Amino acid sequence: MKNIFLLFFLFITIFSFSQEEDVEGLEKLPKKEKPSIELYKIYTLEKDTVFLDTTLTIKKEYKFNMLRKDNFGLLPFANEGQNYNTLNFGLNTNSTFPNFGFKAKHFNYLEVEDIKYYSVPTPLSDLYFKTVMEQGQSLDAFLTINTKPNLNFSIAYKGIRSLGKYINSLTSSGNFRFTSSYFTKDKRYILNAHFTGQDIMNQENGGITTTSDFEISDEPYDERAQLEVYFNDATNLLKGNRFFIDHSYKLSKDNPNSLVFTHQFNHEYKFFEYNQRTVSDRFGDSYSNSIYNKTRYNHLYNKIGVAYKTKDFGNLEFFVDDNKYNYYYNSVVYDNLGNIDVPNAINDRINNVGGTYTYFATNLVAKLLISNAITDQSISNIEAKATYKLNDDYNFIFEYQKLNSLPALNYTLYQSNYVDYNWSNNFKNEKLNQFKIAANTKWLDLSFNYKILNDHLYFENENNDITSLKVKPKQFENTINYLSFQAKKEIKFWKFALDNTVLFQSVDQSSDIVNVPQIVTRNTIYFTDKVFKKAMQIQTGVTFNYFTEYYANDYNPLLAEFYVQNQTKIGGFPMLDFFINAKVRQTRIFLKAEHFNSAWTGYNFYSAPNYPYRDFIVRFGLVWNFFQ
Template identity: 75%
Template sequence: MQMKNLFLLFLFVTFSVVAQKNTKNVIDQDTSKVVKAPIDLYKIYTLHKDTTYVDTSLTIQSEYKYNLLRKDIFGLMPFANEGHTYNSLDFGLYTKSAAPNFGFKAKHFNYLEVDDINYYSVPTPLTDLYFKTVMEQGQALDAFLTVNTKPNLNFSIAYRGLRSLGKYVNNLTSSGNFRFTTSYFTNDKRYILNAHFTGQDISNQENGGIVNAEEFETSEDPFNERERIEVYFTNATSLLKGNRFFIDQSFKLNKTNPNSLVFTHQFNQEYKFFQFTQPTISERFGDTYTNNISTKTRYNHLYNKFGVAYKTKSYGDLEFFIDDNNYNYYYNSVVYDALGNITVPNAVSDRINMVGGNYSYLINNVNVRLHASQSISDQSISNIEATANYKVNEDYNFQFKYQKLNSLPNLNFTLYQSGYVDYNWFNNFKNEKLNQFEFSAQTKWLNVSATYKVINDHLFFDNQTNDITELMVKPVQYDKTINYLSVKANKEIKFWKLALDNTILYQSVDQSDNVVNVPQIVTRNTLYFTDFVFKKAMLLQTGVTFQYFSKYYANDYNPLLGEFYVQNETKIGGFPMFDFFVNARVKQTRIFLKAEHFNSAWTGYDFYSAPNYPYRDFMVRFGLVWNFFK
């Protein structure tokens, strides 16, 4: 993996330089002079047609997004090794769709879904290279190249590779995310196509966490060398792998009239599997059927959506659609009871058909979007969403969103098989119900957002033994109502060349039992200095980031299931995390240097990402983001 990443880096740099050798600039048609293409011509847009532009600036957001996921991870608590998993501090990040998903959510943070794929339009070839050192023996690389061969035809290719040995025994991470996209439209823009292919594999050695917390919390010799700390598993491995082919296309019936019928189609075909292997069985998961654990859960998904929309210039756009969702979730075996009856089948297969409509209307500075869908097959699922956005001016923007969702359980709640006896089940749970209200306001004084969720028939994983050393984790459905409230505020205060960026999250849960556990307070505060140096040839940014979350009963991680489960025995949190960083920008290159968690030895070794998974010790990491385009 390490040599592969270096080879890909060399390949992308070489190809980018060659591709741009004669296309660095564009021709001004009026003066016939060669000029640089403006930055706003390098467009990035989502499947929902939200458009942004390539950003090579160095801001505090650049610092927050400089991580494996390439996004701000406020509300996520990373594990000790890069690319392992994240514990969710912000329950507001929890999302659900009406149709059932594959499950194994703890392994999907680094898995790119359909909505994570962007599409591009660029006047000249654009390359983006991300590189970052890791914990030990490896690196993280994300190499991307996009080019318009014609003004109406774009291609992009990218690969994200990671290898990190980690500091603890049996903690190696190795992953690869390949993606290829293409975008096309006819000259009259009657036909528009966006398509992509992804091939992804995420492999983690799973050590089950540390056995004796005292060894870590004292951190005396020899346990200050983390590979000396005893872990539960020394040869367990998990692997999530998937391939997806996706098409989104539309055809406008009338060539010239702005009021016209538009036919739309989406196609999604995906195959993936989650595999857990453990040559040496562990008593921690209970009795076994075999002496060698190898569980492979497979998933085939075929989705088609057909729609007809009427787009108008004055009254908005109205669309009606019907979709066909066909999936097969399966194993290669069945489980029998003592009488020879099948208690756990090998597969869950179903076909879901839904009809629905979308309406969007933009007038002046008000944007309204409505969505409603309902199943017409045997399953009783539905989704209603309403969004209103009001932009007063560049300084003031307000948004309100409501969602009512009736959804099927994720498939690993319904069916799971394993060589461990207690990890075999076949359930028939009720649908989960959600009513959610969201409000956000972006002003020049303060950015604030609030979320209120009312949840019924909530599904979660629970440890039946209430003992962290013995894991009998099973899916459970909560038959009472859960009320969740969160308020998040952000404000950056600038004075001279100094700035203080503050983000704070408050959460509260009203429930009869401790099912949804969250920290009441999560905060991140960054004090930093920015200025030009070396005769303005370099922009320098340096500062300190403080992060903290209050103590709470955090969900623990079960590697056999690739899921987090609820526990109410051990609290984590209440420890400060300080990072010192020095970042710089030279032309289109941004350089990052960070001393992560530099206070770890001063404030005590009581820092955890999950009850028996320590957070990262102090380490220094560096890297860069490098763009080629002119």
């Protein structure tokens, strides 16, 4: 927290000095027109650049949520700030290095690739506000400034607090981020850096105990706080701090063919803890009268590379990286004979060597990445991607990945005060072959995803009973084939439009390990017009969301993981949202009646077994951009 305040103070100080300089020079400078919106640039480490967009489109409606991105394929839980069940298996990703785990806590956790960098001609701020389910609000406040044309700072904080409708379902989280970008005037040296401090806390009730009370929803159970839940005093927390630097130096000043030296540094500390004052029989026997589990994780990463960049033949880079991590507890677990059954730590050092080649042509961008471990771990990664733009109406993308990755660390080691939740495993590496093809045309946007999974890791309840959870990590020894097609099309007529997204999924496997809904669809019909002498743009319509019944993964709050179950199906219920949105200058206002059909179509809607989906609720909010 001290580091956060220090960075905030530094940013405000620089901002103040820059403003003083501007004020002193105001009388000397001629009055200028407002800068073009295209000068407000947002980019990633991969140099994917977009301009600030203050328009009101249907995509803005889809992104008006806590994640600030289109969440098609994700099914939210009842309270804002809880986790999501994944309907689209194609959204799951693997990494070469072993990650921390506890995946259900990471939907709202900003990773390195989620951080954006900025270049703006004048100070820019962005304010997001949205009401929540009960007693709280969701807020994301952002400010960025270029103190010089080649030096940018940004500071932002996203916070949410929502009591929720159900017993013991409070959510409270904060995501602080600070970024800086710099380049020399000759652009030979380029720097992007950021700091994040994040904490994500959820009260966990384990779901409702009696689904029949919810599905009838007569008094008093139409008041959701009257429904009995499994846990009344359980809480889990994910917290992490990260320092990140990515910089490069070009050896030649004027020659377009030149050597470039690159370096990337990432230092991150995380911990996950689970607290429960009253022991629950649902998790089995325990070593103590109250539960306090804490898993800690330190990660230090360095990557050094040298690239040869050419004007006509593309860029070739070779790199070596060093990944050091320590995943640990403050105790060990002994067996009945006094021998160590579960150790307290996993720590390792992994070194990779690899290379990338990027080729640029008039309408084609192609990239190949190859990396392999030179230490004892047998991990490797091959990625190929090609983008071909025929013209403004036709764009094609091909991607291939072959990955041999280490298991997430909580699959390998976990400790708890609950007896059944202690393990130390030696799983095989997971293997992935993946093909992706996308065609974006003026007629239709199509995407195809095919995954071949070997030695797939997952969690499973050994008791096969939702009232008794003995969830353990497992490894599937056979091959899983996953296939998906997704189609998007917006049809416009006069001031009306119909926006459609349909996902089809199929899995070929000898056991039901990867369970997915066969069809997921979102269809929005809406009307757009300008009113009040064209001073305001309005957009109103209805969104229909639906997915077919399937054995959805259930949620275990002790592990903050979803686990495979094949006893209870969810799905097959329509979700209708009515919205009225408006735009005045750079302000966009959103009003939505969410799931307004909940009382008409029956109370059989769930986000996971025993976890009801959201009831009808009216929420509003805004996104407001300020320009200097």
